[in-house]
Amino acid sequence: MKEYAFGVDVGGTSIKMGFFRIDGTLLESWEIETNTGNNGNRILPEIAEAICKKIKASGIQRQEVEGIGIGVPGPVDESGIVNGCVNLGWGKVDVSKELCRMTEGIPVRVGNDANLAALGEAWMGAGQSCRNMVMVTLGTGVGGGIIAEGRIINGYHGAGGEIGHLTVDDHETELCNCGKKGCLEQYASAGGIVSLARKELAESSEDSALRGMDEITAKIVFDEAQNGDALAQKAVEKACDKLGAALANISAVADPQMIVIGGGVSKAGKFLLDLVHEAFLKKCFHASASTAFSLAKLGNDAGIYGGVRLLL
Amino acid sequence: MKEYAFGVDVGGTSIKMGFFRIDGTLLESWEIETNTGNNGNRILPEIAEAICKKIKASGIQRQEVEGIGIGVPGPVDESGIVNGCVNLGWGKVDVSKELCRMTEGIPVRVGNDANLAALGEAWMGAGQSCRNMVMVTLGTGVGGGIIAEGRIINGYHGAGGEIGHLTVDDHETELCNCGKKGCLEQYASAGGIVSLARKELAESSEDSALRGMDEITAKIVFDEAQNGDALAQKAVEKACDKLGAALANISAVADPQMIVIGGGVSKAGKFLLDLVHEAFLKKCFHASASTAFSLAKLGNDAGIYGGVRLLL
Numbered sequence: 119m120k121e122y123a124f125g126v127d128v129g130g131t132s133i134k135m136g137f138f139r140i141d142g143t144l145l146e147s148w149e150i151e152t153n154t155g156n157n158g159n160r161i162l163p164e165i166a167e168a169i170c171k172k173i174k175a176s177g178i179q180r181q182e183v184e185g186i187g188i189g190v191p192g193p194v195d196e197s198g199i200v201n202g203c204v205n206l207g208w209g210k211v212d213v214s215k216e217l218c219r220m221t222e223g224i225p226v227r228v229g230n231d232a233n234l235a236a237l238g239e240a241w242m243g244a245g246q247s248c249r250n251m252v253m254v255t256l257g258t259g260v261g262g263g264i265i266a267e268g269r270i271i272n273g274y275h276g277a278g279g280e281i282g283h284l285t286v287d288d289h290e291t292e293l294c295n296c297g298k299k300g301c302l303e304q305y306a307s308a309g310g311i312v313s314l315a316r317k318e319l320a321e322s323s324e325d326s327a328l329r330g331m332d333e334i335t336a337k338i339v340f341d342e343a344q345n346g347d348a349l350a351q352k353a354v355e356k357a358c359d360k361l362g363a364a365l366a367n368i369s370a371v372a373d374p375q376m377i378v379i380g381g382g383v384s385k386a387g388k389f390l391l392d393l394v395h396e397a398f399l400k401k402c403f404h405a406s407a408s409t410a411f412s413l414a415k416l417g418n419d420a421g422i423y424g425g426v427r428l429l430l
Numbered sequence: 431m432k433e434y435a436f437g438v439d440v441g442g443t444s445i446k447m448g449f450f451r452i453d454g455t456l457l458e459s460w461e462i463e464t465n466t467g468n469n470g471n472r473i474l475p476e477i478a479e480a481i482c483k484k485i486k487a488s489g490i491q492r493q494e495v496e497g498i499g500i501g502v503p504g505p506v507d508e509s510g511i512v513n514g515c516v517n518l519g520w521g522k523v524d525v526s527k528e529l530c531r532m533t534e535g536i537p538v539r540v541g542n543d544a545n546l547a548a549l550g551e552a553w554m555g556a557g558q559s560c561r562n563m564v565m566v567t568l569g570t571g572v573g574g575g576i577i578a579e580g581r582i583i584n585g586y587h588g589a590g591g592e593i594g595h596l597t598v599d600d601h602e603t604e605l606c607n608c609g610k611k612g613c614l615e616q617y618a619s620a621g622g623i624v625s626l627a628r629k630e631l632a633e634s635s636e637d638s639a640l641r642g643m644d645e646i647t648a649k650i651v652f653d654e655a656q657n658g659d660a661l662a663q664k665a666v667e668k669a670c671d672k673l674g675a676a677l678a679n680i681s682a683v684a685d686p687q688m689i690v691i692g693g694g695v696s697k698a699g700k701f702l703l704d705l706v707h708e709a710f711l712k713k714c715f716h717a718s719a720s721t722a723f724s725l726a727k728l729g730n731d732a733g734i735y736g737g738v739r740l741l742l
Contacts, residue, residue, distance in 0.1 A: 139666070151449045193717055196561075249508075250586040264683060271578045273560040273685020277717035278578070280682045285675060285713050288600075296716060363597060370592045371576060373585020401597050403606060405505055406591035 124169055124179055124224075125238075126188040127231060128152065130205035133165060136422030137172055140184055140430070142242050146172075147287075147422060158207035165205055165213020165218035181185025185225035187425030188213060189234035193276030198228050201276060233270045233279055234424030235414075236263020240403040241427040242418040244378045253414065254281060254365065254370065256383035260303040260310075265370050270428075271372070281368060282307070288361045305360040308336040308383055313396030315339045315353035324349050340386040355393060369398075369406040387413060398429045434490055435734060435741055436481055436536075437550075438500040439543060439733030440464065442517035446476060448734030449484055452496055452742070454554050457482075470519035478532035493591075495630045497537035500525060500736030501546035505588030510540050513588060538738045545591055547692065548575020553739040554691045555728040564686040565726065566593060568695035571607075572615040572622075576684050578615030582740075583684070593680060594619070598672045617672040618696050620648040627651045627665035636661050650690065652698040667705060674709020683709075692726030695720040699725060 122145075124236045125136040125177055137146045150168055153160040166186070170206060189211065192203035197305040198212045204387060229237070236253035244249040246421055249268045255261040264271040271278035282303035283296050290300035304310050312334050319329055328334055342350035365377055371417030377398075389398035395411045402409070436456075437448040442464060451460045460479055465472040483724070485492055502525065504515035512523045526538040526711030541549070548565035558561040561580045567573040576583040583590035594615035595608050604613035616622050624646050631641055638661035639654045640646055654662035676690055689710075691703060707723045714721070728735055 203489045259740065266578055266583045266585075267581060269579060271583075271684055273578075274717075275685055275689035275717045275720070277682065277685040277715055280685070280715050280717065283715040284679045284682045288675075298713065298715070363600075365677055367596045368683050370581055370589065371680050373587055373589040373592070375586035400611065403589055403595040403610070404590050405587045406585075408587070 119430075120184040121182050122185045123184045123426045124172075125422030125425030126165055126186060126424065127234070128161065128165075128188065129231070130154070131189065133161070134418060134422055135165070135168055135172075136419065136426070137176070137425045138422075140426070142423065142426065144419065144423070147419065152206065154205075154207050155211075156205070156207075161206060162213065162217050163220055166217060169221055169224070174348035180222070181223065182310050184222065185227060185429040186217060186231070187227050187234070187428040188217065189229055189421045189425055190229035191231050191372050194228055194272065195276045196272070196274060197384050200228060216387060222285050225310070225429075229270065229272070229424070229428055230276065230279070231265075231421055232261030233262075233263040233272060234263055234428065235420035236271055236279070236378070236424065237427045238416055238420035238423030238425075239378050239380065239414050240268075242423050243411040244414055245376050245421060248375045249317055250372070250374045251378060252365070252372060253378040253380060256306055256379065257310070257382035259353065260307050260309060261381070264368070265374075266372055281364060282430055284364045284367065286364050290304050295364045302360060302364045304384075305357050306364075311336040311353060311357045311383065314356050315350060318353050322349070326350065336383050337385070341390065344389055358393035359389065359397045362394045363401045364400035365394065366397050366403070366406075369409060370403050373406055374409060376410040376412055378412050378414050380417075384413055432496040433494050435496045435738045436484075436498045437631065437734030437737030438477055438498060438736065439546070440473065440502050440518065441543070442466070442503060442642045445473070446730060446734055447477070447480055447484075448738070449488070449712055450550075450734075450738045454735065454738065454739070456731065456735070457730065464518065466517075466519050468519075469521070470515070473518060474525065474529050475532055475653060478529060479665065481536070482532055492534070492536065495536050497539060497741040498529060498533065499539050499541070499546070500529065501541055501543035501733045503543050506540055506542050507583065508584070508586060512540060537741075541582065541584070541736070541740055542575075542588060542591075543733055544573030545575040545584060546740065547573075547732035548577055548591070548690070548733035548736065549582055549739045550728055550735030550737075551635075551690050551692065551726055552577045552580075554735050555732060556724040556726055557688050560687045562684065562686045563688050564677070564680055564684060564689060565690040565692060566673070568618055568620070568691065569692035569693035570620060572619050573693075577686070578682070578684055593676060598676050598677065602643040614670060614672060614676045617669050617674075618695070621719045623648040623651050623669045623695065626668050627662060630661050630665050634661070639660065648695050649697070652701065656701055670702065671703035671709045674706045675713045677706065677710050678713035678718075679716070682715050685718055686721060688722040688724055690724050690726050692732065696725055
């Protein structure tokens with residue numbers, strides 16, 4: 119093992135970069151903008167440039183770098199090929215091969231961003247020492263990563279841990295972005311929570327702090343629920359019930375030691391965690407009843423940690 | 431690697447034993463009765479005796495045996511301890527340690543029986559060469575095994591692949607044996623299919639070949655459905671819809687290359703397989719739509735093959 123490594127987390131608006139010692143010490147992190155012009159074909163050259171610049175500025179040798187571990191917002195197949203990242207404008211891209219060439223030979227490993235965040239949390243975050251862990255990320259979408267026996271379940275088509283698209287409601291009439299109906303993402307994403315609150319508002323004339331607000335966000339719904347607003351509480355409970363039920367089903371498949379909740383929505387903290395845990399206990403198989411629940415600890419850095427972990 | 435191995439599959443009424451060459455050639459298989467008296471404390475000694483006798487009769491040396499791989503009908507934790515097998519009368523049993531001692535030092539590895547059946551099918555059965563495979567076993571209960579990157583997902587509490595206990599119906603009022611409501615097992619097990627048919631009979635006055643029968647079995651329901659009996663078809667479709675939906679959710683977690691259906695109920699063959707596949711396609715995440723479906727190929731031998739695979 120060489121002494122240094124880079125972790126990269128490619129998002130739709132910015133790219134998070136981390137310069138690490140191989141033992142997991144984050145020496146420096148920074149962000150660059152995601153250049154989505156020209157079908158995103160400047161993204162990899164700009165990452166390569168940033169890394170080469172950092173190597174030079176740090177006074178280390180290219181030969182001291184173990185590799186680059188990079189997470190992308192799309193499915194990665196068994197052979198490491200990225201099969202389409204809508205947010206980046208990418209079709210099929212061989213990220214490992216291209217980024218390796220652009221950095222003049224630094225080895226590259228690539229993974230799905232949500233999977234790498236899970237791997238990062240299992241390595242240096244909430245799930246330290248857990249060989250079996252599930253992470254769910256609640257943000258614009260609902261993503262996830264399943265760690266079984268210390269390794270990511272990537273899946274044959276790169277769709278392992280796509281837990282935002284578990285069906286949790288057979289009676290849903292509205293469509294999810296994916297084209298199905300009743301996906302977890304329709305209830306437990308930031309937008310899903312807002313839409314549950316809007317439905318409650320439309321379906322009752324109950325008094326609520328949310329009524330008449332121009333803009334409702336997931337944060338506002340959680341804040342008002344914690345303030346005792348009954349209607350906001352109903353929306354939050356529905357979201358947590360769906361998430362708890364989905365996690366119970368995931369546990370009947372992967373049976374983790376710990377479930378970690380991250381992403382922007384998880385800033386609602388213990389209030390969210392306790393409600394999800396309670397809903398989980400109502401639906402889980404008895405053998406999994408002692409599964410631990412935790413909030414994520416690495417925040418937006420989880421992905422860059424996971425990238426480095428992928429190299430080890 | 432030594433030349434020979436034993437695979438053992440412990441059931442509630444009989445114990446299947448297999449004498450193998452390490453390359454997966456089954457040289458001989460036989461069964462002994464499961465002695466469940468005295469809290470099942472004669473089971474391991476009788477297995478040890480049968481194996482030692484076979485070694486002697488075959489003229490091979492104990493030193494030529496790589497090991498014994500044994501499947502048990504209950505959860506096996508991370509350290510290989512069996513945590514209760516109701517059907518055997520067992521509480522906590524350290525099967526590896528005890529059986530190794532009883533065979534004077536042959537190494538023993540232990541796994542859950544449904545998981546080992548999946549491993550067997552992935553090794554020498556329907557899923558040959560699949561590193562990502564899900565097997566579901568439809569019998570008295572509904573069991574399963576998840577193979578990710580060539581390895582069983584055993585889970586932290588030994589509940590990996592407990593797919594009979596995925597919740598597939600939130601509105602169920604009857605209890606599953608496990609104490610929950612709406613488990614897959616309540617619809618897709620042999621008894622579940624019969625109970626769906628009985629409900630159809632009770633809820634309508636529709637003419638049906640099943641009406642007035644003294645004893646209805648899952649086989650009869652499938653046979654009549656294939657004969658065109660509309661009521662039997664409704665029951666079969668409901669069971670297959672639930673199973674397909676559960677498999678779609680499992681695919682959003684583990685994303686297998688192939689789903690294998692085994693167990694007594696799978697004798698309904700292609701008729702069953704096609705209905706389940708159709709239901710799966712209605713509910714699966716688009717990336718998993720090309721997942722292959724197959725009937726199991728090893729029948730009751732899957733578990734002994736899986737036992738040997740566990741040793742490799």
